[in-house]
Amino acid sequence: MNATKAAYRPVGLISGTLGGLVAGAVFKQGWKSLRHDEHTWGATDRDRSWREIWLAAAAQGAVFAVVKATVDRAGAKAVHRATGTWPG
Template sequence: MKAAYRPVGLLTGTVSGLVAGAAFRRSWKSLRHDEHTWSATDRDRSWREIWLAAAAQGAVYAVVKATVDRAGARAVHRVTGTWPG
Protein backbone atom coordinates (compact mmCIF):
# COMPACT_ATOMS: atom_id res chain seq x y z
CA MET A 1 0.00 0.00 0.00
CA LYS A 2 2.90 2.36 0.67
CA ALA A 3 4.06 2.05 -2.94
CA ALA A 4 0.55 2.79 -4.21
CA TYR A 5 0.36 5.88 -2.00
CA ARG A 6 3.74 7.23 -3.15
CA PRO A 7 2.39 9.14 -6.22
CA VAL A 8 -0.35 10.63 -4.06
CA GLY A 9 2.24 11.63 -1.46
CA LEU A 10 4.42 13.31 -4.08
CA LEU A 11 1.47 15.23 -5.47
CA THR A 12 0.20 16.30 -2.06
CA GLY A 13 3.72 17.34 -1.04
CA THR A 14 3.99 19.62 -4.05
CA VAL A 15 0.52 21.04 -3.53
CA SER A 16 1.12 21.61 0.18
CA GLY A 17 4.34 23.51 -0.54
CA LEU A 18 2.59 25.79 -3.01
CA VAL A 19 -0.38 26.35 -0.70
CA ALA A 20 1.85 26.97 2.32
CA GLY A 21 3.92 29.53 0.42
CA ALA A 22 0.84 31.39 -0.73
CA ALA A 23 -0.73 31.26 2.74
CA PHE A 24 2.42 32.57 4.39
CA ARG A 25 2.83 35.42 1.90
CA ARG A 26 -0.81 36.42 2.33
CA SER A 27 -0.67 36.30 6.14
CA TRP A 28 2.66 38.14 6.17
CA LYS A 29 1.23 40.87 3.97
CA SER A 30 -1.84 41.32 6.16
CA LEU A 31 0.02 41.17 9.50
CA ARG A 32 3.14 43.15 8.62
CA HIS A 33 1.67 45.36 5.84
CA ASP A 34 4.76 44.50 3.85
CA GLU A 35 4.86 42.96 0.37
CA HIS A 36 8.08 41.03 0.91
CA THR A 37 8.97 38.57 3.63
CA TRP A 38 12.23 39.05 5.45
CA SER A 39 15.19 37.11 4.16
CA ALA A 40 18.05 35.73 6.23
CA THR A 41 20.39 37.91 4.15
CA ASP A 42 18.41 41.11 4.72
CA ARG A 43 20.96 43.54 6.16
CA ASP A 44 18.31 45.77 7.76
CA ARG A 45 16.81 43.03 9.96
CA SER A 46 18.00 41.79 13.33
CA TRP A 47 18.60 38.14 14.20
CA ARG A 48 15.39 38.16 16.22
CA GLU A 49 13.32 39.42 13.28
CA ILE A 50 14.82 36.82 10.95
CA TRP A 51 14.20 34.01 13.45
CA LEU A 52 10.60 35.09 14.03
CA ALA A 53 9.92 35.24 10.29
CA ALA A 54 11.51 31.81 9.78
CA ALA A 55 9.56 30.31 12.69
CA ALA A 56 6.28 31.72 11.39
CA GLN A 57 6.98 30.40 7.90
CA GLY A 58 7.90 26.96 9.28
CA ALA A 59 4.75 26.81 11.39
CA VAL A 60 2.51 27.69 8.45
CA TYR A 61 4.26 25.11 6.27
CA ALA A 62 3.95 22.38 8.91
CA VAL A 63 0.24 22.97 9.48
CA VAL A 64 -0.58 23.09 5.76
CA LYS A 65 1.54 20.00 5.00
CA ALA A 66 -0.06 17.99 7.81
CA THR A 67 -3.53 19.03 6.65
CA VAL A 68 -2.89 18.13 3.02
CA ASP A 69 -1.13 14.85 3.90
CA ARG A 70 -3.99 13.81 6.17
CA ALA A 71 -6.59 14.69 3.52
CA GLY A 72 -4.64 12.65 0.94
CA ALA A 73 -4.45 9.64 3.26
CA ARG A 74 -8.16 9.85 3.98
CA ALA A 75 -8.95 10.06 0.27
CA VAL A 76 -6.84 6.97 -0.44
CA HIS A 77 -8.54 5.18 2.45
CA ARG A 78 -11.99 6.02 1.06
CA VAL A 79 -11.03 4.74 -2.39
CA THR A 80 -9.08 1.62 -1.42
CA GLY A 81 -10.40 0.78 2.05
CA THR A 82 -6.82 0.57 3.36
CA TRP A 83 -5.02 3.22 5.36
CA PRO A 84 -1.71 4.17 3.69
CA GLY A 85 1.26 4.09 6.00
Protein backbone atom coordinates in the same frame (compact mmCIF):
# COMPACT_ATOMS: atom_id res chain seq x y z
CA MET B 1 5.77 -2.45 -0.53
CA ASN B 2 2.09 -3.18 -0.15
CA ALA B 3 -0.55 -2.03 -2.63
CA THR B 4 -1.91 0.72 -0.39
CA LYS B 5 1.50 2.34 0.08
CA ALA B 6 2.09 2.06 -3.68
CA ALA B 7 -1.28 3.71 -4.33
CA TYR B 8 -0.47 6.49 -1.88
CA ARG B 9 2.94 7.31 -3.40
CA PRO B 10 1.64 9.35 -6.41
CA VAL B 11 -1.02 10.95 -4.22
CA GLY B 12 1.68 11.98 -1.74
CA LEU B 13 3.97 13.39 -4.44
CA ILE B 14 1.25 15.44 -6.10
CA SER B 15 -0.31 16.63 -2.86
CA GLY B 16 3.11 17.50 -1.45
CA THR B 17 3.91 19.69 -4.43
CA LEU B 18 0.52 21.39 -4.34
CA GLY B 19 0.77 21.75 -0.57
CA GLY B 20 4.09 23.55 -0.89
CA LEU B 21 2.58 25.99 -3.38
CA VAL B 22 -0.44 26.56 -1.15
CA ALA B 23 1.74 27.03 1.94
CA GLY B 24 3.86 29.61 0.13
CA ALA B 25 0.77 31.53 -0.96
CA VAL B 26 -0.80 31.35 2.52
CA PHE B 27 2.38 32.59 4.18
CA LYS B 28 2.85 35.39 1.67
CA GLN B 29 -0.75 36.57 2.10
CA GLY B 30 -0.54 36.33 5.89
CA TRP B 31 2.73 38.24 5.92
CA LYS B 32 1.25 40.94 3.72
CA SER B 33 -1.80 41.23 5.99
CA LEU B 34 0.14 41.33 9.25
CA ARG B 35 3.18 43.35 8.22
CA HIS B 36 1.66 45.44 5.39
CA ASP B 37 4.78 44.58 3.44
CA GLU B 38 5.21 42.56 0.24
CA HIS B 39 8.77 41.53 1.12
CA THR B 40 9.32 38.70 3.58
CA TRP B 41 12.31 39.15 5.84
CA GLY B 42 15.17 36.87 4.88
CA ALA B 43 18.38 35.80 6.55
CA THR B 44 20.40 38.26 4.45
CA ASP B 45 18.31 41.36 5.21
CA ARG B 46 20.88 43.75 6.62
CA ASP B 47 18.34 45.97 8.38
CA ARG B 48 16.73 43.17 10.41
CA SER B 49 17.84 41.82 13.77
CA TRP B 50 18.44 38.16 14.52
CA ARG B 51 15.18 38.09 16.45
CA GLU B 52 13.19 39.43 13.49
CA ILE B 53 14.79 36.90 11.14
CA TRP B 54 14.11 34.03 13.54
CA LEU B 55 10.49 35.09 14.04
CA ALA B 56 9.91 35.32 10.29
CA ALA B 57 11.53 31.91 9.75
CA ALA B 58 9.52 30.35 12.59
CA ALA B 59 6.26 31.76 11.22
CA GLN B 60 7.04 30.46 7.74
CA GLY B 61 8.03 27.06 9.10
CA ALA B 62 4.84 26.82 11.15
CA VAL B 63 2.66 27.62 8.14
CA PHE B 64 4.48 25.04 6.00
CA ALA B 65 4.23 22.38 8.73
CA VAL B 66 0.50 22.90 9.26
CA VAL B 67 -0.26 22.88 5.53
CA LYS B 68 1.93 19.79 5.00
CA ALA B 69 0.25 17.91 7.85
CA THR B 70 -3.19 18.87 6.53
CA VAL B 71 -2.39 17.80 2.98
CA ASP B 72 -0.72 14.54 4.08
CA ARG B 73 -3.65 13.64 6.30
CA ALA B 74 -6.21 14.44 3.61
CA GLY B 75 -4.28 12.31 1.11
CA ALA B 76 -4.08 9.39 3.52
CA LYS B 77 -7.82 9.63 4.21
CA ALA B 78 -8.56 9.71 0.47
CA VAL B 79 -6.48 6.56 -0.09
CA HIS B 80 -8.17 4.93 2.90
CA ARG B 81 -11.61 5.70 1.47
CA ALA B 82 -10.57 4.35 -1.93
CA THR B 83 -8.80 1.19 -0.73
CA GLY B 84 -10.18 0.51 2.75
CA THR B 85 -6.61 0.36 4.13
CA TRP B 86 -4.66 3.11 5.85
CA PRO B 87 -1.46 3.91 3.88
CA GLY B 88 0.80 4.55 6.88
